[in-house]
Structures are given as C-alpha cells and as structure tokens.
Amino acid sequence: MPVAGVDVGSVAAKAVILDEISLTPLGAAVLPTGWNPREAGEKALAAASADAGNVAPRFVAATGYGRVSLPFADKVVTEISCHAAGAVHLFPETGVVLDIGGQDSKVISTDPDGSVQDFLMNDKCAAGTGRFLQVLSGILDMDLPALGEAAAHGKPAAISSMCAVFAETEIIGLLARGVPPADVAAGVFLSIARRMRSLASRIPMRGQCTFTGGLAMSPAFRNLLAAELGVPVNVPPQPQLAGALGAALLAARISRK
Amino acid sequence: MPFKSLETFNTVTDRNVLALQEAKAAGRKVVGQYCIYSPLEIALAAGAIPVSLCGTKNDSIAIAESMLPRSLCPLVKSSFGFALQDSCPYLAASDIVVADATCDGKKKMYELLNDYKPVVLLQLPQIQNEDAALYWRGQFAGLVARLEKEFSVSISREKLLDAVRLTNRLRRALKGVLDLARRKPSPLSGMDILSLCFRASFMPDYEQCIALLDDIAREIANAASAEAQTECPRILLTGVPTGMGSHKVVQLLETCGARVVCIDNCTCYKKVLLQMDETRDPLSELADRYLATHCSVMSPNPHRYEVLEALARDFQVDAVVDLTWQGCQTYDVESWSVKKFVREKLSLPFLQIVTDYSETDTEQLKVRIEAFLEMLA
Numbered sequence: 001m002p003v004a005g006v007d008v009g010s011v012a013a014k015a016v017i018l019d020e021i022s023l024t025p026l027g028a029a030v031l032p033t034g035w036n037p038r039e040a041g042e043k044a045l046a047a048a049s050a051d052a053g054n055v056a057p058r059f060v061a062a063t064g065y066g067r068v069s070l071p072f073a074d075k076v077v078t079e080i081s082c083h084a085a086g087a088v089h090l091f092p093e094t095g096v097v098l099d100i101g102g103q104d105s106k107v108i109s110t111d112p113d114g115s116v117q118d119f120l121m122n123d124k125c126a127a128g129t130g131r132f133l134q135v136l137s138g139i140l141d142m143d144l145p146a147l148g149e150a151a152a153h154g155k156p157a158a159i160s161s162m163c164a165v166f167a168e169t170e171i172i173g174l175l176a177r178g179v180p181p182a183d184v185a186a187g188v189f190l191s192i193a194r195r196m197r198s199l200a201s202r203i204p205m206r207g208q209c210t211f212t213g214g215l216a217m218s219p220a221f222r223n224l225l226a227a228e229l230g231v232p233v234n235v236p237p238q239p240q241l242a243g244a245l246g247a248a249l250l251a252a253r254i255s256r257k
Numbered sequence: 258m259p260f261k262s263l264e265t266f267n268t269v270t271d272r273n274v275l276a277l278q279e280a281k282a283a284g285r286k287v288v289g290q291y292c293i294y295s296p297l298e299i300a301l302a303a304g305a306i307p308v309s310l311c312g313t314k315n316d317s318i319a320i321a322e323s324m325l326p327r328s329l330c331p332l333v334k335s336s337f338g339f340a341l342q343d344s345c346p347y348l349a350a351s352d353i354v355v356a357d358a359t360c361d362g363k364k365k366m367y368e369l370l371n372d373y374k375p376v377v378l379l380q381l382p383q384i385q386n387e388d389a390a391l392y393w394r395g396q397f398a399g400l401v402a403r404l405e406k407e408f409s410v411s412i413s414r415e416k417l418l419d420a421v422r423l424t425n426r427l428r429r430a431l432k433g434v435l436d437l438a439r440r441k442p443s444p445l446s447g448m449d450i451l452s453l454c455f456r457a458s459f460m461p462d463y464e465q466c467i468a469l470l471d472d473i474a475r476e477i478a479n480a481a482s483a484e485a486q487t488e489c490p491r492i493l494l495t496g497v498p499t500g501m502g503s504h505k506v507v508q509l510l511e512t513c514g515a516r517v518v519c520i521d522n523c524t525c526y527k528k529v530l531l532q533m534d535e536t537r538d539p540l541s542e543l544a545d546r547y548l549a550t551h552c553s554v555m556s557p558n559p560h561r562y563e564v565l566e567a568l569a570r571d572f573q574v575d576a577v578v579d580l581t582w583q584g585c586q587t588y589d590v591e592s593w594s595v596k597k598f599v600r601e602k603l604s605l606p607f608l609q610i611v612t613d614y615s616e617t618d619t620e621q622l623k624v625r626i627e628a629f630l631e632m633l634a
Contacts, residue, residue: 065620080628104621116632118606121625 004057005247008066011102013040015048027052037066086246088114095207128195148220154186212242270456289351301420309458311345312336313500330584394544417539430470432529447517553587
C-alpha cells in the first residue's frame with residue numbers, strides 16, 4: 001500500500017509517495033508554497049499521487065512549517081525528525097545531517113536507525129538560511145545556478161553582518177563601491193557556509209555528513225560547505241525532498257503497525 | 258484545575274493589589290523587591306511588607322527601550338518599563354525598593370530607577386566563600402540601618418528571628434505544594450506551579466499565604482491519584498526567572514505534550530531552598546543562605562549542578578530544558594556547562610531555549626520543542 005509524506009516549507013511544498021513495505025519511491029512532487037500552505041500541501045500531494053500513477057495513500061504524515069495546516073494529515077511530525085529519517089535512509093552511514101531551508105538551518109545528530117540524538121537550529125534571524133540567498137538573488141538579479149556559477153569564480157568579499165536585513169544593506173554598499181557581483185556572491189556563500197560550520201561545531205561530528213534542503217541543490221555551495229567543514233558531504237539527488245521522504249518513511253512505520 | 262483549595266488561592270490572590278493598598282492605608286510600610294538575593298526578613302523585621310515587583314510582561318518593554326538598549330534582557334527592560342509608565346501597582350505602593358547588583362544590566366538600570374523610587378542597592382558579591390559572606394552580611398547590616406532610619410523603627414535580633422521563623426514556615430508551605438509534583442503523574446501542571454509561585458510572591462499577608470498553601474498541599478495529597486492517564490515526558494525547567502507574562506516556554510512545552518514538574522529558578526523552586534537555621538545569629542545566617550543561591554552571576558556556581566542533580570532525581574525527570582532570556586550573558590554562557598553536566602553526569606536529554614517575552618518566535622520554538630519531545634519518545 002502507498003503512504004505519503006508532505007513537507008510544506010516556507011518556499012516549497014514537497015510530497016513523496018512510498019510503498020509502505022518495500023519503501024520504494026513511487027512518486028514525488030515539488031511546488032512553490034505561495035501564500036496558502038494548506039492549498040500548497042494539497043496540490044503537492046495530488047501531484048505526487050498522480051506521479052505515482054494516481055494512487056491514494058493510506059497514511060499521510062505532514063511536516064514543515066505548514067504541517068499543522070493540512071487537514072488530511074494522519075500524523076504531524078517536525079522537519080527535524082523527518083530530515084534525520086530521510087537522510088539516514090538515503091545514506092545509512094550518516095551521523096550528522098545539515099539542513100538549510102528557506103527560513104531556518106539545522107544541524108542534527110542522528111542514530112543509525114534514523115532517530116534524532118541532538119539538534120541545533122539557527123536563531124530567530126534569517127542570516128545563514130535560504131532567505132539570505134533569496135535577498136542576494138533579488139539584488140543581483142541572478143537565480144541560484146547563476147549565483148553558484150558566479151560564486152565559484154569570485155573572490156569572496158567580506159560580509160560581516162549576521163543579520164539578513166543588515167546584510168542586504170551591506171551588499172548594496174559593496175556593489176556601490178564597485179565590488180564585482182561575483183565577489184559579492186562568493187562572499188555571501190562563504191558567510192552562509194561559515195555560519196553552518198559554527199552551528200555544526202557545537203555538535204560532535206561522527207559518521208558521515210549529509211546535506212539536505214533546497215540550498216544543497218547548488219553544487220558551488222555544497223563544495224564550499226564541504227571545504228569549510230573539512231569533511232566530504234553526501235548530497236541526495238533531490239535534496240529538497242529529504243524532509244518529505246522522511247515523513248513518508250515515518251508514515252510507513254506507523255501504517256505497518 | 259478541579260482542586261477547590263487552588264481555586265480559593267486564586268480568588269484570594271486576585272485581591273493582592275487591593276489587600277496591599279488596604280494594608281498601606283492602615284499604616285504599613287511596603288518594601289518592593291526584584292531579586293531573590295534581596296532578603297524578605299529585614300523588611301519584615303522592620304514591620305514592613307516585602308512584595309515582589311512587576312517585570313514579567315512584554316507590554317512595558319517598548320517604553321523601556323526609549324531609554325535602555327534594545328539588546329538588554331527582557332526582564333530588565335520590562336521591570337524598568339513598568340516604572341516608566343507607572344503601571345506596576347506594587348511599585349506604586351512601595352515606600353522604598355530594595356535591589357541588588359545581581360548582573361550588569363540590572364545594576365545600571367537601578368541607577369536610572371532611582372529617579373522614580375528610592376532604591377537601596379545591595380552590592381552582591383559574585384563568589385560564595387567566607388569573605389564574600391562576611392561582606393554580604395555587612396550589606397545586610399547596612400540595609401537594617403537604612404530601614405530603621407526610613408521607617409523610624411528599631412530592628413532587634415528578636416524581630417529578625419521572628420521574621421526568619423515566618424519565612425521558614427512560608428517556604429516550607431510552598432515546598433509542600435511544589436513537591437506534590439514529585440508524584441507520577443504529577444497532579445500539578447507547570448503552568449499551575451508558575452502561576453502559584455507568581456501569585457504568592459505578591460501576597461502581602463504571609464500568614465494567610467501559609468494557610469492557603471497548606472490547604473492546597475493537604476487537599477492534593479489526600480486526593481486520589483489521577484485516573485491512569487498516559488504519562489507525559491516530565492521536564493525539569495532551569496535557568497532564568499519566569500512569571501505570568503513570561504510563561505510562554507512553560508506553556509509551549511505543555512501544549513506540545515510535556516509536563517513541567519519542577520521549575521529551578523528564582524521565581525519558583527530556588528525560593529524553597531532558602532531554609533534558615535533559627536539558632537544562629539540571624540544576619541549571618543541570612544547572609545550565608547541568600548548568598549548560596551545558585552544564580553549564574555556566581556562564579557564559580559557549583560550549587561547549580563548539585564541542585565540540578567537532586568531535582569532531576571527527586572522529581573524523576575525525563576529531560577532538562579534550560580531557558581535563557583536574550584541578552585542574559587551569564588545564563589547563556591553557563592548553558593554550555595549545564596548541557597555537558599546534564600548529558601554526561603545525569604544522562605538526560607537537554608535543550609537550551611534562548612528567547613524573549615514576545616510571541617514572534619512561537620512557531621520556531623514549537624519546532625524546537627516538538628522535535629525535542631519526538632526525540633524523547
């Protein structure tokens with residue numbers, strides 16, 4: 001029987017359908033969240049069900065910041081437990097999960113069974129999250145691949161601000177002083193990677209490191225993060241789906257009982 | 258909450274402001290106090306009513322920020338805001354404020370507060386040894402002299418001993434209630450505990466307070482254990498002071514499915530640890546006991562760990578949550594050592610929460626708290 005995980009984040013709504021016994025992926029979908037998390041969750045689930053060949057999941061677990069707004073969810077779980085479960089399923093040697101989402105970043109220490117041993121999250125401020133890159137993307141008028149391309153070749157400009165709002169002012173100041181956009185992009189990438197490193201340094205590093213969330217889609221950023229951490233970093237083929245996959249795995253576990 | 262004695266307590270304490278104003282109209286002096294290090298007994302021995310002052314609401318922070326830096330801790334800002342907008346009836350009723358130089362933010366704020374109310378600032382040492390206790394006794398002797406002069410009274414050794422006997426009874430009564438939560442499942446919620454301690458701290462009539470607390474302890478102790486409900490994870494909350502208005506983390510923990518069974522802070526359980534030896538010189542005993550309070554301003558702060566270990570055992574907790582107000586440097590730094598101690602020595606899960614009084618981070622806190630509880634399951 002198919003089961004589903006739905007992850008409604010601040011930027012994207014994701015859904016994954018699994019077979020509850022074999023845990024084989026049957027379908028998946030990613031859609032922009034927009035202003036209505038409930039509708040986005042419904043649409044993502046419908047799209048993933050269609051992708052799986054019009055199946056009706058018998059159990060749905062919801063996660064992400066929109067998790068409580070989904071009336072069809074049989075179980076609500078935090079994204080921390082879901083990213084842990086998803087990452088350990090994809091890379092069984094995982095001991096630490098790094099997740100950078102739209103509005104927060106997390107470092108999660110995991111057990112071999114995919115459960116959470118400890119975790120840390122960024123503070124209220126959005127610096128060091130996907131939101132920070134959205135700001136940069138707006139100022140430089142480049143999308144994530146273009147930003148990555150630019151950052152890979154730029155000489156990182158120093159970005160001192162710890163706050164996404166002040167960083168925007170700082171970025172505009174750098175551009176006004178004639179600093180090339182590629183150097184600004186490289187500077188922002190480096191500042192996010194360093195914030196992640198400092199968050200990760202508060203959790204003991206053991207096992208492999210797996211990187212999930214939307215920002216992991218940027219090859220330039222994951223290379224930089226691996227270099228900053230000084231360890232190789234696993235990245236799933238669809239890092240954005242790791243949370244929804246984790247939710248689907250937990251749905252399968254509950255549904256089988 | 259079905260307990261009749263608790264309802265009576267709430268009805269009586271709803272009248273705290275009125276009761277204080279009546280006592281004042283009848284000629285009693287009122288001594289406002291902010292911090293647990295400021296002794297209740299000296300005010301009592303002076304014939305005055307020591308009462309807590311407001312500092313747990315978010316509403317008063319905006320006006321405080323017209324003078325204080327935004328990055329200061331919400332407790333200091335809230336306390337000062339109440340004075341600026343004259344919205345704390347207990348401060349309004351106070352003839353004098355007794356404060357102590359607990360942390361940098363507070364002591365500098367008290368300098369400003371002095372323009373609104375006379376403040377006696379006790380210089381709190383930040384180490385717990387004999388020299389410090391002697392110095393602290395000197396500060397208490399200074400307070401005795403000041404209150405004698407202010408209120409034209411004489412504070413004898415006998416009066417101090419009477420006060421010590423009274424506060425010992427009060428603290429035993431409060432302990433009797435708080436220790437009910439040792440039971441599994443606990444008959445009291447964390448919100449009950451917080452509200453009860455908060456309300457008691459504004460109560461002018463100590464004898465009445467003792468009687469009401471004893472009634473609560475008696476009724477709940479004799480009540481049959483709650484029907485076999487599924488036991489929630491039992492949380493020991495440690496760290497900064499909390500009260501009504503700054504209760505959000507206790508409330509969030511409980512709405513997310515945990516039970517806060519003990520609150521190790523100055524507004525709750527730390528109070529009941531202040532049991533005085535009634536046979537010693539009262540000023541020396543007061544100085545020693547108050548100085549032993551395990552606030553993070555003390556360096557080193559060994560009692561924090563001893564108390565955590567004892568409370569974790571006595572209340573059979575499943576996890577420890579350390580609450581830090583944003584801008585409170587000493588609790589924030591100490592959290593690292595507390596985490597290490599809780600994990601390694603107590604073998605318990607640990608979560609630190611850094612926040613302020615506002616509601617702006619509720620959703621993020623929920624993620625953190627829910628994930629922590631999922632981790633315990």
